[in-house]
Amino acid sequence: MTTLDTLIAGGEVLLPDGLARVDLGIKDGRVAGIYDPGTAPDAADTQDASKHVVLPGIVDIHFHVRAPSYPERGTVESETRAAAAGGVTTIFEMPIAKPCCSTPEELERRRDHFAEHAVVDFALYAAPGDLTEASRDRMVDLGCIAWKIFTTESPPGRADEFDGLAFPDEADQLRALQLLADTSRPVVTHAESAELLRHFGTLAKALDPADAATHNLSRPAVCEAVAVAKLLTMNVEAGAKLHIAHVTSAETVAVIRGMQGTSDFTAESCPQYLFATEADVARAGVYGKVNPPIRFQADQDALWQAIADGVINYVTTDHAPFAKAEKQAAEGNFPGAPPGVPGIETLLPSMMDAVATGRVSLRRAHDLICANGAKRYGIYPWKGALLPGSAADVAIVDLNAETVISKDTLHTHAREVAHLYEGRRFRGKVVRTLLAGRTVFADGAVVGEPGRGRYVTPLDTA
Numbered sequence: 032m033t034t035l036d037t038l039i040a041g042g043e044v045l046l047p048d049g050l051a052r053v054d055l056g057i058k059d060g061r062v063a064g065i066y067d068p069g070t071a072p073d074a075a076d077t078q079d080a081s082k083h084v085v086l087p088g089i090v091d092i093h094f095h096v097r098a099p100s101y102p103e104r105g106t107v108e109s110e111t112r113a114a115a116a117g118g119v120t121t122i123f124e125m126p127i128a129k130p131c132c133s134t135p136e137e138l139e140r141r142r143d144h145f146a147e148h149a150v151v152d153f154a155l156y157a158a159p160g161d162l163t164e165a166s167r168d169r170m171v172d173l174g175c176i177a178w179k180i181f182t183t184e185s186p187p188g189r190a191d192e193f194d195g196l197a198f199p200d201e202a203d204q205l206r207a208l209q210l211l212a213d214t215s216r217p218v219v220t221h222a223e224s225a226e227l228l229r230h231f232g233t234l235a236k237a238l239d240p241a242d243a244a245t246h247n248l249s250r251p252a253v254c255e256a257v258a259v260a261k262l263l264t265m266n267v268e269a270g271a272k273l274h275i276a277h278v279t280s281a282e283t284v285a286v287i288r289g290m291q292g293t294s295d296f297t298a299e300s301c302p303q304y305l306f307a308t309e310a311d312v313a314r315a316g317v318y319g320k321v322n323p324p325i326r327f328q329a330d331q332d333a334l335w336q337a338i339a340d341g342v343i344n345y346v347t348t349d350h351a352p353f354a355k356a357e358k359q360a361a362e363g364n365f366p367g368a369p370p371g372v373p374g375i376e377t378l379l380p381s382m383m384d385a386v387a388t389g390r391v392s393l394r395r396a397h398d399l400i401c402a403n404g405a406k407r408y409g410i411y412p413w414k415g416a417l418l419p420g421s422a423a424d425v426a427i428v429d430l431n432a433e434t435v436i437s438k439d440t441l442h443t444h445a446r447e448v449a450h451l452y453e454g455r456r457f458r459g460k461v462v463r464t465l466l467a468g469r470t471v472f473a474d475g476a477v478v479g480e481p482g483r484g485r486y487v488t489p490l491d492t493a
Contacts, residue, residue, distance in 0.1 A: 034072035035063055037468055039425065042080025045087065045397055047416055055085060057423040060467035064419055080427055083462060086397055087417050088120025088424030089379055092404040093219070093276060093299065093347035095371065099144045100129035100192075105352040105444035107148035108481045110375065113443035114151045115471040115479050117376035118426030118461040121152040121414055121487055122350075123404075126179050126196055133160035133195030135169040142173070142486055149484025150477065151466055152424070154408075156219070159207050160195035167210060174488030176408055177217040177274075180207050182258045183225050199225035201261060208262075208269035216489060217297075217407060219274045222258035223250065223323055232366075241363040243313040247324045249366065252280035255323050260286045266294040273297070274407070277349050279304050279323045281333035288342050297407060299345035300334050302374060302381045307331075307451060317361050317368035318450035321349070335390060338399065345407070346382060346399040348374040352445030373445040377452055379426065380434035383459025387430065409489040423468035432460035442477055 037057040043050045044065070054071045056064040064071065096110040114122050124145065126132035132141050138157050145153045154176035160166050182204055185193035198204050211218045228250060235249035259275055263286070266273045273296040278284065287298050303321055308328050312319035319325065337343040351371025361368035382396040391399070405415025412421050436452040443449070464472040464479075471479025 033075045035074035038071050038074035038077045039080050039085055040077055042083050042085040044085040044417060045393065049394060055417060057468040060423055062417055062419055062421045062423050083427050083429050086426045086428060087401055087415055088426050088464065089118050089401045090121040090404045090414050091119050091348050091375065091378060092123045092408060093349050094122040095125050095127060095351040097128050103354040107145050108150060109444040110352060111150040111484060112477045114375045115464050115477050116442040118379040118428065118464050119151065119375055120424035120464065120466050123154045123156060123176055126156045126158040127192050130191045131158055131194045131196050133158035135166060135173060138170050138173050138175060146486055148481045150471060150479040150481055152485045152487050154487040158196035159211060162206055162210055167214065171214055174486065174490055176489060177219060178211050179219045181221040183221065183223050183228060204262065205265045205269060208265055208271040212269050212271040215272060217274045218271045219276050220262055221276050222262055223254045224258045227254040227257060240366050243309055243365060246320055246365040247309055247326060250322065250324050252282040252326060255280055256282035256286050259283050263290040263293065263296060266296060270294065277301050277323060278343060279326050280330045284333045284337045284342060297345060298343050299347050300343050301347055301349045302377055303372060303451065305331060305334055306381055311451060315450040317365055318358050318448050319372065320365055320368045320370050321372055322370040344399065344403050348378050350375040352443055353448055355447045358448045372451050373443040373449050376441055376443060377436060379461060380457035380459045383428060383430060384457035387458040410487060423465060425465040426461055427463040429460045429462050433458055434460045
């Protein structure tokens with residue numbers, strides 16, 4: 032009679048204190064034990080990882096699929112299948128949907144929809160909505176993982192998607208921070224100054240809409256830096272658990288660096304800012320448009336320096352798929368193009384490439400894309416670690432193989448608009464992904480079933 036369900040044998044396993052050549056035992060969806068090679072109990076299934084590195088499954092804390100709205104852009108099933116292919120076993124879905132996830136009723140509806148269709152585990156952000164304690168407390172009871180606010184206005188024609196999420200007025204931003212501080216859950220902010228965006232947007236009307244430079248000129252770094260400076264100053268008084276999303280610029284890094292220690296705040300960036308510049312956007316056209324914009328080499332250098340210095344401690348995807356028809360319809364029109372690129376299958380390979388080129392250590396890379404997020408959001412070590420009792424969520428990677436980004440190999444529904452990375456070669460490849468001990472991706476194929484993904488909340492315990 033076997034003792035273990037699965038044994039992952041012979042690999043180098045990333046443990047909290049570093050790599051170790053050990054065998055990983057799995058039973059009932061959890062890590063049952065960590066064993067010296069050859070000492071584990073019998074297992075029903077043994078997987079040979081002798082040529083690979085075994086990582087805790089990645090936790091992406093910034094993800095968009097917008098479901099159940101806009102299925103033409105991607106569905107819960109399609110985008111969580113892509114997550115599995117990228118070694119991502121838990122996604123944190125942002126509240127932009129139609130309607131916005133800013134009420135308890137909408138949070139329940141999205142939870143039930145994701146539970147029916149998700150291939151990997153999921154958590155849900157909520158928007159603070161009407162800024163009342165009653166609504167806030169009900170969404171906490173429903174298990175929202177964290178909060179999200181925008182400091183910008185609702186995009187034209189999308190008011191219902193941003194209702195209770197967009198707070199361009201600074202007094203409302205402060206009210207939101209104060210209201211949410213008592214929940215002890217992160218408040219993630221898309222930080223750009225609404226007033227400055229209006230100013231630069233007006234100036235940009237005289238520019239060539241087909242030029243990638245127009246997008247940067249319409250949303251320059253000062254818009255981001257000013258908004259971040261104001262939020263961090265407000266938070267000295269509000270005391271929220273603040274998190275600055277998708278930092279893009281050297282100016283913003285300088286603000287964050289200067290405000291360190293003033294309150295409880297953290298910051299993230301994304302692969303599109305760490306591995307691409309405006310020159311790449313110019314080649315990709317509107318298919319490379321994201322908000323805030325991808326900037327310049329000096330900004331990319333500043334972001335990597337901030338990672339090296341511990342000023343930025345999170346790297347997330349901001350995965351945002353759009354339909355091919357939507358991007359095509361906006362070709363030659365950066366101001367009118369939808370902002371977002373698919374990135375869930377790029378996160379782990381790109382950061383493994385950073386390990387291969389010596390930018391970061393393997394331990395640091397994994398912390399940036401997994402363990403730090405799990406800790407910040409209160410789900411570590413159930414997620415983000417391979418320790419006895421942890422979820423048996425595993426990404427097995429070949430550090431010597433290459434991942435070539437191509438619409439022919441990507442699994443996201445938005446693979447035909449992945450122009451920003453088309454043809455990009457990253458050293459590092461996901462060969463197998465396990466969720467709760469079950470294989471959901473192997474040898475290039477997603478084999479996970481919809482509905483297997485679990486709803487992750489801060490109330491979960493190991």
